[in-house]
Amino acid sequence: MAKVAFIGLGVMGYPMAGHLKARGGHDVTVYNRTAAKAEQWAAAFGGRTAATPAEAAKGQDFVFACVGNDDDLRSVTTGENGAF
Structure with missing residues (x-):
């Protein structure tokens, strides 16, 4: 299977990453x-x-x-410590 990063665990992201x-x-x-949400x-x-x-x-x-x-x-992709 693929190695996947998922950024953002809100109302939509949490279950999407879970699936x-x-x-x-x-x-x-x-x-x-x-961080507590990611740990959860x-x-x-x-x-x-x-x-x-x-x-x-x-x-x-x-x-x-x-x-x-x-x-x-923009922050999570190209900002400081962004994914890209």
Whole structure:
């Protein structure tokens, strides 16, 4: 299966990342601005957490982002410690 980073564990992102892990069988690493939410997700689904978007994305086959708005997307992709 694929190595996947998932950035943003809000109302949509949390279950989407969960389906990638539980139903898809992918190796999922998550990042969320609130670390406690990422830890909660990892405990529920058995994936890994990352401290930054860059750390989450390193070495992955795919990077998903599910964040609130354009500024958030710019921040997690091209900002300091961004995924890209």
